[in-house]
Each structure stands twice: as structure tokens, then as C-alpha cells.
Amino acid sequence: MDIQRPRGTRDFLFDDMKERKQVEDTLRKVFETYGYQEIKTPLFEDLNLFTMKSGEGITEQIYHFQDKGGRDLALRPELTAPVARLYINELQKRPKPLKMYYFGSCFRYERPQKGRWRQFWQMGCELIGGRSPDCEAEIIAMSAHCLEELGLENFEIHIGNLGIIRGILDGAGVSKEEQDEIMAIIDKGEINELKSTLNKFNISDKISKILLTLVNMQGHQEIIEETKKIVSDNEDSLKALQELKELLDILEAFGFYKYTVNLGIARGLDYYSGVVFEIYVHDLGAQKQISGGGTYNLIELFGGGEVESTGFAFGFDRLMECVRLCGAEKELPNTVDVVVAPISNDEKFKAIEIAQKLRKEGIKTDVDLTGKKLKKILSQADNLQAEYVIMVGARELKENKITIKDMKSGNQELLLLSQIPIYFEKL
RNA sequence: GCCGGGGUGGGGUAGUUGGUUAUCCUACGGGACUGUGGAUCCCGCGACUCGGGUUCGAAUCUCGGCCCCGGCCCCA
Numbered sequence: 001m002d003i004q005r006p007r008g009t010r011d012f013l014f015d016d017m018k019e020r021k022q023v024e025d026t027l028r029k030v031f032e033t034y035g036y037q038e039i040k041t042p043l044f045e046d047l048n049l050f051t052m053k054s055g056e057g058i059t060e061q062i063y064h065f066q067d068k069g070g071r072d073l074a075l076r077p078e079l080t081a082p083v084a085r086l087y088i089n090e091l092q093k094r095p096k097p098l099k100m101y102y103f104g105s106c107f108r109y110e111r112p113q114k115g116r117w118r119q120f121w122q123m124g125c126e127l128i129g130g131r132s133p134d135c136e137a138e139i140i141a142m143s144a145h146c147l148e149e150l151g152l153e154n155f156e157i158h159i160g161n162l163g164i165i166r167g168i169l170d171g172a173g174v175s176k177e178e179q180d181e182i183m184a185i186i187d188k189g190e191i192n193e194l195k196s197t198l199n200k201f202n203i204s205d206k207i208s209k210i211l212l213t214l215v216n217m218q219g220h221q222e223i224i225e226e227t228k229k230i231v232s233d234n235e236d237s238l239k240a241l242q243e244l245k246e247l248l249d250i251l252e253a254f255g256f257y258k259y260t261v262n263l264g265i266a267r268g269l270d271y272y273s274g275v276v277f278e279i280y281v282h283d284l285g286a287q288k289q290i291s292g293g294g295t296y297n298l299i300e301l302f303g304g305g306e307v308e309s310t311g312f313a314f315g316f317d318r319l320m321e322c323v324r325l326c327g328a329e330k331e332l333p334n335t336v337d338v339v340v341a342p343i344s345n346d347e348k349f350k351a352i353e354i355a356q357k358l359r360k361e362g363i364k365t366d367v368d369l370t371g372k373k374l375k376k377i378l379s380q381a382d383n384l385q386a387e388y389v390i391m392v393g394a395r396e397l398k399e400n401k402i403t404i405k406d407m408k409s410g411n412q413e414l415l416l417l418s419q420i421p422i423y424f425e426k427l
Numbered sequence: 428g429c430c431g432g433g434g435u436g437g438g439g440u441a442g443u444u445g446g447u448u449a450u451c452c453u454a455c456g457g458g459a460c461u462g463u464g465g466a467u468c469c470c471g472c473g474a475c476u477c478g479g480g481u482u483c484g485a486a487u488c489u490c491g492g493c494c495c496c497g498g499c500c501c502c503a
Contacts, residue, residue, distance in 0.1 A: 004476095004494070061501080078503080106503080111428075113497070120503065188501090289503065315503030343462055378464035393462060407464075 008110070008118025018332045020316075023150060023323060024103060027123055027314070030146045034138065036099040036125050041082040043105070047072040049081050052301070061108040075107035080271075080311055081298060083126045088304040096129025096307070103316070115287030115318050124293070124313025132295055133247035135310045136275045140247075141254035143279065143291055143312055150319070151328035152281070155290070158218075158262035159247070159277045162294075163240025164231060165214055165263065171234045172207045186215050187266035215264040221248060223261040240274070247275060271296045277312070281322050290318045338424070339381035340367040343374055343393035351392045354402070354420065363424055381407060390420070 005011060012020065028038070051059050063075040076082055079102055091098060103123040112118060125142070127135045140157060147155050165186070169179045178201050185194045194215070198208045210230055217223050224245045231237035244261070251259060267276045276294030284290070293312020300306055323329055338358055342351035348369065355367035366384065368377045374391065381389045391403040396414060404423065405412040415423055 007494070108502075110501070111499095112495085113499095116502075122503065286498065287503075292503070313503070318503065341463090373460095374462050375460075375464075380464085382464045389464085391462075395462080403463090405463075410464085412463085 006118070008112035008116075010117065010119075014335075015332060019323070019329060020320060022330055022332075023316070023320060024123065026149050027146050028101075028103070030142065030149055031101040031125055034099070034142050036101040039083070039086060039100045039102055040104065041076075041079070041086050041102070044073045044075050045082055045085070047074040049085055049302075050074055050077060061110050063107045063109055076104075077108045078106055079104060079122050079124065079313060080126065080296070081302075083311070084298040084302055084304070084309070087126075087128055087299060087309075088302055091128075092304060097135065098128040099125065100128075101125040113287070114285055115315075115321060117317060121316035122313040123316045123319075124291075124311060126309060126311035128299070128309040129307045130310065132308055132310070133243050133275060134250055135308070136277075136295060137247050137250035137254055139293060139310050139312050140259070140277055141251060141256045143293075143314070144256050144258070146314070147279070150323055152322055152326055154281055154283060154326065155322075156260055156280045156282075157258065157277060158260045158265055158280065159244070159275065160261070160263050160265040161240045161244040161247075161275050162266065162272060163243070163274055164227065164237045165211065165266075167234050167236030167238075167240055168207060168210055168214070168231060170236060172203055174201060174203065182211075183266045186264060189264065191215075217261070217263040219261055220259075221245075221261070223263070224248070227263065244275065267292060267294060271298045271301065273297045275310070281318075281325075283325055284318060284321055287315075287318060290315050290322060334364070334385040334387070336364045336366045336381075336384050336386050338363055338365045338388045338390060339377065339384065339386045340365060340390045340392060341374055341377040341381070342368065343391060345371055346394060347392040347397065350397060351390075354390060354392065354417070357420065358424065361421060361424060378405075 031038075047062070047064050050062055062077050065073055067073055083100065083102065087098070101124065103121065105119050105121050107119050109118060110116060125139060127139060130138075140159065144155075144157060162183070165183070166179065169182065174182070182194070182197060182201075185197055191212070194212070195208070198211065203211075213230055214227065217227055219226075224241060227241055228238065231241065248259070248261070251257075265276055265278050267278075272294045274295040277292070278289055279291040280288045281290050282288055291312055291314045293310070295308065295310045297309075299309055338355075340351045340355045340358075342348045348371075351367050352369075355365045358365040366381075366386070368380070372380070378389060387407055389405045389407060391405065391412075393403070396402050400417050401414045402417060402420070403412050404415050404420075
């Protein structure tokens with residue numbers, strides 16, 4: 001019987017994992033320099049955690065099941081809700097702001113395609129209990145920092161504030177449900193569908209015109225002034241706009257200018273409330289969004305206190321795709337530094353002894369225990385990109401020596417057993 | 428869930444107007460070389476995605492499943 005890997009999942013081989021680990025370590029390092037601490041939540045959670053407030057879209061894509069106790073559980077489709085739950089369960093009384101990051105896989109039952117898998121990894125941060133818009137600026141600047149650290153350049157960071165459009169809709173007396181529907185269509189970017197929906201909800205021509213103008217607003221700081229004129233008679237919108245302006249100013253203090261103000265971004269998940277942002281890499285094709293985030297009020301919805309929180313996550317697999325695409329990969333570390341080669345079976349014990357000494361010094365060492373011929377061992381060592389081979393043979397051992405071969409130059413010399421640690425001090 | 432393109436040894440491929448034993452490269456194992464790698468030569472290993480149909484005969488035609496790729500929907 002031939003058992004296949006489930007659809008939409010992947011096996012990662014040695015080099016894949018080396019590359020992924022490098023990217024993971026890079027992000028981890030950046031997050032930690034901003035004072036974020038790692039957390040880990042379960043792979044599955046109570047189904048309600050996700051169905052409650054993540055919006056309709058996501059519930060159809062959830063892997064859910066009942067365990068033997070009849071509990072309705074779900075493989076997590078995202079990590080923001082689990083982190084909010086963790087906060088409410090464990091961290092409510094900690095001093096604020098709380099900065100945390102996570103790295104883990106999520107699951108969605110969807111049709112796989114480029115940049116989309118059924119098991120995928122997210123790496124992101126949540127900043128709970130900070131002040132808006134300062135924490136939003138930090139999060140955005142930090143995500144840009146991550147991308148720069150990875151050597152990526154071809155990304156665009158789009159920033160918007162849902163409060164501007166929500167303010168207009170509130171002012172026009174549009175219900176929460178209708179608003180959500182409208183926001184979903186804006187997120188899609190379907191102008192015609194937006195027009196017909198605005199019509200369907202009997203929204204006045206004047207308001208419709210404002211909305212259609214807003215969703216197309218894209219640019220730099222000048223957008224703020226232009227938008228101010230358009231929404232001048234709506235206080236909530238003006239307030240949201242002012243907040244966005246402040247965010248941009250702070251962002252520039254962080255040293256980041258390469259942003260795009262985009263009032264047309266809405267985010268798929270319903271729990272976002274204020275500032276939202278998305279990062280695109282157009283070369284990726286259809287699944288070009290590598291990150292998204294914003295400010296949300298999940299914690300309140302789950303029965304926690306009234307706490308501002310902002311978060312974002314990288315689609316880790318898409319990030320990997322970018323790194324590959326841009327040729328930004330770093331050199332992969334070698335598998336072993338040294339291979340110890342017993343010339344015959346008689347030297348096997350001695351070879352093991354030498355290998356163990358090296359390993360205890362932290363040197364990546366392989367020792368051949370299969371009784372291969374020296375020729376094969378050298379070939380294998382070459383394949384593993386070992387820097388040195390230590391040949392342990394009867395001739396040398398008679399004088400308490402071994403032969404050490406530098407695999408790059410091909411040079412070799414005799415060494416006393418006692419000198420081996422000294423020889424490798426430089427490694 | 429929908430549309431389109433695919434699936435041949437471990438990896439990459441040739442072959443598809445149906446017709447002997449399915450091509451080549453590479454990787455791997457062994458040998459030429461009894462203690463010296465990345466070279467050469469020889470030998471070996473190993474595949475038609477799965478199931479049904481048409482046929483004297485199917486990798487090749489046909490139907491369906493599975494999986495992969497690109498796109499839609501949706502999303503990271």
C-alpha cells in the first residue's frame with residue numbers, strides 16, 4: 001500500500017529546514033530586539049474560539065472534530081484568537097504593555113495553490129495594552145525591519161484605518177451587519193459589486209460617491225489632506241484620519257517612510273477595528289500578501305477587559321517563497337565539520353573515542369561505523385561538505401598519531417592524538 | 428466548491444498516428460584501485476499515479492478517482 005501525504009501538506013527536507021530555520025532565527029532575533037517574548041499555544045482549541053468572532057468566511061475552512069469526550073475542537077486556522085484567549089486565561093493582571101511573539105502552524109481546509117497550503121506557518125506578534133497609534137507604528141516598523149533583515153526589498157506596506165469608512169457608514173445610519181457586508185466587498189476590491197450593494201442598502205448618492213472615492217485613495221502623506229476635505233463633515237472619520245496621520249508621523253520617527261496609505265484595505269477577519277495594514281510582494285502571484293495586521297478588539301469580545309491590542313503575522317511560507325525568489329538566501333551551514341574514518345575494523349573503537357571527544361567540544365562530527373572503504377568514506381565526507389577527515393589507521397596509531405586531511409586543499413598531516421583538540425580550537 | 432494544464436526509476440527526462448525486452452542524464456550500490464574524495468571506465472539497482480473501459484495488444488485512446496501546478500472564490 002502506498003500512503004501519500006495529505007493534500008495541501010508538505011515534507012521539508014534537510015536544506016528546506018536549514019533555510020526555514022535561518023529565516024525563523026532572523027525574525028526571532030528582530031522581535032526580541034524590540035522586547036517581544038515567545039509564547040506557544042495549543043494546536044487545537046475549543047471550536048467556539050474561532051466561530052465566535054472570526055467572521056463567516058473562516059468557519060467553513062476550519063478543520064474541526066469531536067474528541068472522545070464529545071468536545072467540539074478545531075485545529076487553529078489562525079493565531080490571533082488563541083493568543084487573545086491565552087491573554088485572558090493567563091496574563092490579564094500582568095503589567096502592560098505586553099509584547100509577545102509566536103511561531104506555529106495553522107490549518108485551513110481550502111483548495112491548495114501557489115502560496116496556499118492546508119497546513120501553513122504563521123510567525124507574528126501581539127502587543128496588548130499599548131497606546132494607539134504608537135504601538136501600531138512600532139509593529140509596522142518592526143515588520144519592515146524584519147523584511148530588511150531578510151534582505152528583501154520588493155515589498156509594499158499598505159496602511160489604512162477602518163474607522164474612516166466606518167465613520168461615514170455610521171453617519172449614514174447603516175447597520176452593523178450591512179457595514180460588515182460592505183467592508184467584505186471593499187476588501188475584495190470589487191468596485192461594481194460595491195456599487196450595487198450600496199444601491200441595495202439604499203445609501204444616498206452623496207454617501208456612495210464619498211465611499212467610492214475613499215476606497216480608491218492611495219498614496220503617501222498627501223492622502224491625509226485630500227481625505228480630510230472629503231470627510232470634513234464627519235467627526236468620527238476625521239478622528240480616525242487624525243489617528244492615521246499621527247501613526248504616519250511616528251512611523252517616520254521610527255525611520256520608515258516607504259509606506260503606502262491605502263484606505264481601500266479592509267481585512268478579511270471581522271474583528272479588526274482601527275488601523276489595519278497589509279504587506280504585498282507582487283512577484284508572488286495570486287497569493288501576494290505576506291503579512292497582515294492591525295488593531296482589534298477581540299479581547300473584549302471574549303470577555304476580557306477593555307484593552308487595546310495590535311498584532312500582525314507573517315505568512316511564513318510565503319516569506320520563504322520571497323526569500324527564494326529574491327535570491328536572498330544565505331549560505332547554508334554544513335552538515336558536519338569533521339568525519340572520522342577508521343581504516344579498518346580494528347580502529348573502530350579508537351575512531352569512536354576520537355569522535356566523542358570532538359562532539360563534546362561542540363564540533364559537528366560524523367564517524368563511519370559501517371566498515372566502508374576509505375575511498376567511500378572520503379566520498380561521503382565530500383558529500384557532507386566536511387572540512388576535515390581524520391584517518392585512524394594502524395600505521396599512525398603505533399605512534400599514537402592520526403592523519404588529518406583538509407578536504408578543501410587536500411593537504412594532510414600527522415597529528416598526535418593529544419594535539420587534536422588544539423588543532424580544532426579555531427573551528 | 429469551480430475553470431484550465433499536468434502525473435514515466437530517488438531527482439530530471441525521451442517515447443504518446445496503440446505493436447517485441449521503455450530512452451538518456453543524474454543519484455545510489457558494487458568493482459577496476461588490498462589506506463586517500465570531487466576524474467574515468469565497467470557492472471548492478473530502479474519507473475509508465477490508481478481503478479474501470481475499448482482492443483488480439485494500452486505509457487499511448489476513453490471514463491472516473493487521487494495527487495501536483497496555475498487561476499477563481501476566499502485567505503496567510
